[in-house]
Amino acid sequence: MGFMDDVIDQLCAPGSYESVYHSPKRHAPMPSVEILTEIVSRLRAVLFPGYFGHSEVEPENMRYHIGTNLDKIRRLLTEQINRGHCFVCALEDLDCTRCEEEAERTCRRFIEALPELRRLLATDVMAAYEGDPAAVGPGETIFCYPSIHAVTNYRIAHALQSLGVRLIPRIITEMAHSATGIDIHPGAHIGEHFFIDHGTGTVIGETCVIGRNVRLYQGVTLGAKSFPKDEDGVLIKGIARHPIVEDDVIVYSGATILGRVTIGKGAVIGGNVWLTRDVPAGTRVLQTPADQE
Amino acid sequence: MGFMDDVIDQLCAPGSYESVYHSPKRHAPMPSVEILTEIVSRLRAVLFPGYFGHSEVEPENMRYHIGTNLDKIRRLLTEQINRGHCFVCALEDLDCTRCEEEAERTCRRFIEALPELRRLLATDVMAAYEGDPAAVGPGETIFCYPSIHAVTNYRIAHALQSLGVRLIPRIITEMAHSATGIDIHPGAHIGEHFFIDHGTGTVIGETCVIGRNVRLYQGVTLGAKSFPKDEDGVLIKGIARHPIVEDDVIVYSGATILGRVTIGKGAVIGGNVWLTRDVPAGTRVLQTPADQE
Amino acid sequence: MGFMDDVIDQLCAPGSYESVYHSPKRHAPMPSVEILTEIVSRLRAVLFPGYFGHSEVEPENMRYHIGTNLDKIRRLLTEQINRGHCFVCALEDLDCTRCEEEAERTCRRFIEALPELRRLLATDVMAAYEGDPAAVGPGETIFCYPSIHAVTNYRIAHALQSLGVRLIPRIITEMAHSATGIDIHPGAHIGEHFFIDHGTGTVIGETCVIGRNVRLYQGVTLGAKSFPKDEDGVLIKGIARHPIVEDDVIVYSGATILGRVTIGKGAVIGGNVWLTRDVPAGTRVLQTPADQE
Amino acid sequence: MGFMDDVIDQLCAPGSYESVYHSPKRHAPMPSVEILTEIVSRLRAVLFPGYFGHSEVEPENMRYHIGTNLDKIRRLLTEQINRGHCFVCALEDLDCTRCEEEAERTCRRFIEALPELRRLLATDVMAAYEGDPAAVGPGETIFCYPSIHAVTNYRIAHALQSLGVRLIPRIITEMAHSATGIDIHPGAHIGEHFFIDHGTGTVIGETCVIGRNVRLYQGVTLGAKSFPKDEDGVLIKGIARHPIVEDDVIVYSGATILGRVTIGKGAVIGGNVWLTRDVPAGTRVLQTPADQE
Amino acid sequence: MGFMDDVIDQLCAPGSYESVYHSPKRHAPMPSVEILTEIVSRLRAVLFPGYFGHSEVEPENMRYHIGTNLDKIRRLLTEQINRGHCFVCALEDLDCTRCEEEAERTCRRFIEALPELRRLLATDVMAAYEGDPAAVGPGETIFCYPSIHAVTNYRIAHALQSLGVRLIPRIITEMAHSATGIDIHPGAHIGEHFFIDHGTGTVIGETCVIGRNVRLYQGVTLGAKSFPKDEDGVLIKGIARHPIVEDDVIVYSGATILGRVTIGKGAVIGGNVWLTRDVPAGTRVLQTPADQE
Amino acid sequence: MGFMDDVIDQLCAPGSYESVYHSPKRHAPMPSVEILTEIVSRLRAVLFPGYFGHSEVEPENMRYHIGTNLDKIRRLLTEQINRGHCFVCALEDLDCTRCEEEAERTCRRFIEALPELRRLLATDVMAAYEGDPAAVGPGETIFCYPSIHAVTNYRIAHALQSLGVRLIPRIITEMAHSATGIDIHPGAHIGEHFFIDHGTGTVIGETCVIGRNVRLYQGVTLGAKSFPKDEDGVLIKGIARHPIVEDDVIVYSGATILGRVTIGKGAVIGGNVWLTRDVPAGTRVLQTPADQE
Numbered sequence A, B, C, D, E, F: 001m002g003f004m005d006d007v008i009d010q011l012c013a014p015g016s017y018e019s020v021y022h023s024p025k026r027h028a029p030m031p032s033v034e035i036l037t038e039i040v041s042r043l044r045a046v047l048f049p050g051y052f053g054h055s056e057v058e059p060e061n062m063r064y065h066i067g068t069n070l071d072k073i074r075r076l077l078t079e080q081i082n083r084g085h086c087f088v089c090a091l092e093d094l095d096c097t098r099c100e101e102e103a104e105r106t107c108r109r110f111i112e113a114l115p116e117l118r119r120l121l122a123t124d125v126m127a128a129y130e131g132d133p134a135a136v137g138p139g140e141t142i143f144c145y146p147s148i149h150a151v152t153n154y155r156i157a158h159a160l161q162s163l164g165v166r167l168i169p170r171i172i173t174e175m176a177h178s179a180t181g182i183d184i185h186p187g188a189h190i191g192e193h194f195f196i197d198h199g200t201g202t203v204i205g206e207t208c209v210i211g212r213n214v215r216l217y218q219g220v221t222l223g224a225k226s227f228p229k230d231e232d233g234v235l236i237k238g239i240a241r242h243p244i245v246e247d248d249v250i251v252y253s254g255a256t257i258l259g260r261v262t263i264g265k266g267a268v269i270g271g272n273v274w275l276t277r278d279v280p281a282g283t284r285v286l287q288t289p290a291d292q293e
Helices: A002-011 A033-047 A062-092 A099-112 A114-131 A138-144 A146-162 A168-180 B002-011 B033-047 B062-092 B099-112 B114-131 B138-144 B146-162 B168-180 C002-011 C014-020 C033-047 C062-092 C099-112 C114-131 C138-144 C146-162 C168-180 D002-011 D014-020 D033-047 D062-092 D099-112 D114-131 D138-144 D146-162 D168-180 E002-011 E033-047 E062-092 E099-112 E114-131 E138-144 E146-162 E168-180 F002-011 F033-047 F062-092 F099-112 F114-131 F138-144 F146-162 F168-180
Strands: A221-223 A256-258 A284-286 B221-223 B256-258 B284-286 C221-223 C256-258 C284-286 D221-223 D256-258 D284-286 E221-223 E256-258 E284-286 F221-223 F256-258 F284-286
Touching (some): A002 C062, A002 C099, A002 C114, A033 A062, A062 A099, A062 A168, A062 D062, A099 A146, A099 B002, A138 A146, A146 A168, A146 B168, B033 B062, B033 B114, B033 B146, B062 B168, B099 B146, B099 C002, B114 B138, B114 B146, B114 C002, B114 C014, B138 B146, B138 C168, B146 B168, B146 C168, C002 C014, C033 C062, C033 C114, C033 C146, C062 C168, C099 C146, C138 C146, C146 C168, D002 D014, D014 E114, D033 D062, D062 D168, D062 F002, D099 D114, D099 F002, D138 F168, D168 E138, D168 E146, E002 F062, E002 F114, E033 E062, E033 E146, E033 E168, E062 E099, E099 E146, E114 E146, E138 E146, E168 F146, F033 F146, F033 F168, F062 F168, F099 F146, F114 F138
Parallel strands (some): C221 C256, F221 F256
């Protein structure tokens, strides 16, 4: 079994592990995907009472169920927010002494935003119901449509990102990405009454700005065209580099829109179209028809 | 902690929750995704003995294993069918007094359809094996190919849908959608010997009619072109709006076919093609070649 | 309940089950997806210490954690390798008497390859960090980027495949396919410093050869153009039929490259492009611009 | 494998199974030990806030936690009460049409009794703390003393028994019997401020009447002396046949008291004593000293 | 953290571990308490259909449920029997080459004994019901009486022990000992219609011979008086050293009967009695009454 | 549902909950029985390699398994020791600022004591093997004898108690009490080569002092005779009030020994004896023989 000892020696040599090793800070272990899954699942139960978590919520007992869930969310999320910060602090070698206190304040503000978050999601539910002739009722879209699943995670993650939370928002949108194939960056801004039909493969980049009543289909990319680098050849982070999609736009499946272009109000972008320029309001953009052999 | 009470008050106000709240009916809680997962997993064990559920099934003990699984499936599925009906009854305010009895009859008819369902799936297994040069044997496709996973869920869901089951079929195809990225609506009609290679992002709409021996690739959309609305601007549900794909057709990756068009027998649709018109039998449709800068 | 007995009779008739039934061999049940999930999860903990499995690994205790994980991996993986062989032996009716011994030798060689495997993955982590302006640090990509997830599974599976392991490598890449939508065949050859951004729907075929420092986006297909058949009309397996992608190439989202073509060093393939020919080094290939209505 | 079929045939012959087979009634499966375990565990969390179930209960959030637990208890327990009744109905061939409605009423009355039940248990906690010099504080007895565990289960079970619940009370006391070795029949009457030190092997029979401030030790039996039979030789059930133990009595370890005798107020019964007669108030009863060889 | 390495060094020194270390033999790891728990639980489901494991067994589906359970029991138990043998082989340095084959034969004979085992247990159920005035029906004793629990485990273990199975029988009776406080050695012989009321602390030694229709209470010891040693002072194992208890005997709580004495047919032994001599048939033996201070 | 609100109101009134409510301190929730169960289970794996936790430990990989377990034990136990202290601090209103640091120091000293603890347990294993003619080998006693189970928990708990740990030791001995019916207070002092046969109902009090090579049977009480109170009638805690049992003593089942008496070296105490006085070395004490009716 000597070969085992040899391999272990090699794997424990600093030269082997140092670039792929996470050094824990005291009181700040890695964020936990398992706990974040519980948090999002409890948030779903709070936002859509009766559909998730406890199927017998009634007006009479709703206070108890929402209260218990929020109480648990508050404790768990505060801890995860703190871990997210410290993960980054470790990278950037920041002072971390006020992280805990800050995490508590942030979590409180997130919880205070929940009523507005539910209001937004209610509009997304209507968008899903109105946009899909196959939907039997709004409840079906809440219960099993990937769009509602992904947009719920996105809206939660975006609210956290807007409050300065690190790492956690991305983990939450990646959970939905894995479950639905829809990849929405938590930094994107998306207006109310938003729907993505089918959704697999759709990507919405970090600096996208999407208006009200927009509908996307599967395989749509709202991406960046190029990545400006600084004088040292290092990517410049945070530059606005993704499309602006105005109100009432529809983008059909497989379309690719790249760069800081603007798709004007009410425009319709056809399937598989590849676009890197502005599109005026009300315009229809279609792919060149395929030839027939 | 007063802010918690405030938020809870807001979330429990009828104005906040009424559009996203599911009011349970007595004896009819929400369908359970967890139980439906168990049901589908037991169905897989029944349909493909030895591959799933109990890896030591032999002809001598097969009766016991299939019998036990079917017995459990019958009880669990009857209950879920009933819940699915009542979910819709609640929406449509129907009389629900005979739902239970009806659920039992429906479940019986579904179970009686299992031998035919297995026969169909055996042809799908051959299609996967014959269609992929990388496959070692038919068994490998049963055990780990996303196509077999998704098509099994679809065939189960379609059988249920054909028997009038509500909500449950969609949940079952969404399970496969999440696991494989293949989104087949339970309402679609698909002939035997069907295969989707890779599959991520492929979408098959509600009113599609697909013949025998059809092969699709990843990212293929068989979708609707437009959604007719009635005089009040409300979507008309149930209209035939997706393609008819005849026997022996191949559709390569990323192709998009929209509307009630017919792709004739033996046609080949190239990758990334965007199509909204009929294609005669035996035709090859390819994309305009990309230019070179 | 007589109908149940009838259905069970039908399902237990050899004519019904024989093409979808796996007959177990003594001492060689089916490979276990559950155990393989544990193995990959322990490998992740070994390869990226502190990120997975045990978040408080420190240089002082690293030997113990890596040693325990490797010891467990060795036992579990040896067994699964053996099951994978016997699954195929059963198909091909091979002599199986030395499978166990062979499995042990193979597992040992796999474990000896882990330090090199980690070195490769460390370059993939840098590629992900450098390639995505949204990434906060390399650690974030290890912890939650689908590219790292999928490429880790691929590199494990490829190492096993290169050692002659059957069935298991494909199961391992399918696990990642399900979680990320990225479908990399374990037979593909991929150089270091590899990154797939977003990734959903990207497919890399069995005989692909990919150089160093290549970057792909979501929805990219590196596939086969046609499947040569022998005189009896049976697919010829194992022929080189997928693209060669040289160093420093970028392929944007939705592009499809089919057949044994070569994409030369430093070429850039635009989004949604459909390609079936060689591309010279340094070339840019873009889609015909969409018309505007 | 023919012997398996033979054995199965034998075990499925009515002559073999009929005396050990439970025939289910529709809508009334067996009570579930697993669910009853959850119910008792939630009751413990309600009765002793902060010690069990949710260790961060504070006055601010107590309403939510107790409300959620009670709501869940109400649903689960109503169902189990119903199953308990129907288990007996099946035996006694009673009309079962009002069982559900009755179960709901009974459960309500049980829940209304919880505040009094907690008051009683608080006196038992003081008794445990005052009675054991090794106890650090009352909290330690709540958290880990077998007496509090067993007496809590008993008081819950007795309250249910007093409301006419069948079978369930006995299951609940048997759970505590298994965990602590203390066997208290739910029919017994036990006054406040009750403590059993160590407890293993102590038995308190169905018709015992125990006053306030009584202390028992391990291995104490308060049992029946004989079992009167009717003219047909069948045991007469329900006759008062166990001891009456008045206030302030102490019974040391291993003592056995049998029959409807009365142990007067303040009496002390020594270890290993065997008693079948009344003991006047204030008396001490000791075993004959052991001889020395 | 140097102290950790020091302690680990000490614990890994052969002088420290050699007397408390189990050296595994290839293909024969330790028996698994977890698997044995599953086996006993499945046996309970087979022996008492409808009470355990699957609460909706009906005559129509009983064959499937019993067949599936027996099939699983056969595989699991064969493996555990083999492990039990090899555990002892390792101790006694025996040839182990035929252990597997032998284990299969033994398991078969055990399964063939199940119908008789159920017949015996049905008489024990009647004994429990007839012996306890508090029992509502025989079903209640099957479902929750510790006597039935312990006697079931004992009868299973005794059957295995009689077939020469090593170690496993003792583990099975210890499971019941832990759950009920009743400690019956698997070597004891116990006739039909046997009941232990309450049971905590009752001990039945290895060479006991108990007739039909015997009733014991809690805290009864049927033990050995002395342990003869050979010339080297080593205990002689296997000598008949525990009581013979003839038909229709009753032994009340806390009684101790030691040595190879015979308690004659129909005798009654009083509570807390200490006995080391024969008792003629029909005799009553009582403790000296306690004095009163 | 108004009655629910009423009951919740009553249960949330301070007058109802204040004597049974545990108020958490920040950073010091309740000790966790679940975590302590894991700790003890890992300690068992460390102390008896190959019997528990990982059945394939070999000299070659022992360091890794013991290292990993100890590393985990150190982290988990430090936290639990801290919680135990704070539980008491809360009661006694002590300053808690150095609890964490102190817990780390204490845990280190406990771990340093493990080699000696294993040495002691190895003598207990020999005592069990030598003392029970039914034991097949020492390994069987390690694997399934309640005496080894209970004495292991006791020796762990006693080591912690000797280091000043609060609450945790008692929880650890209560776990064994529940599983075995053997109740050993962690404060007791017990010499090496100790064995309790059968064990159910045996109690060993807080201030007992037990020598080497002592053997007890089931139902033995080594208890206190009386509980001196101070002038205010409050129990005086910590006074030596339990027996001293010298080397080589045997106490048979059901015997009760109360008070600070000394049982001299080599004495034998018969079954069911009740003793409250000193017994000279080498003496045999037997119960008065039972009369025969």
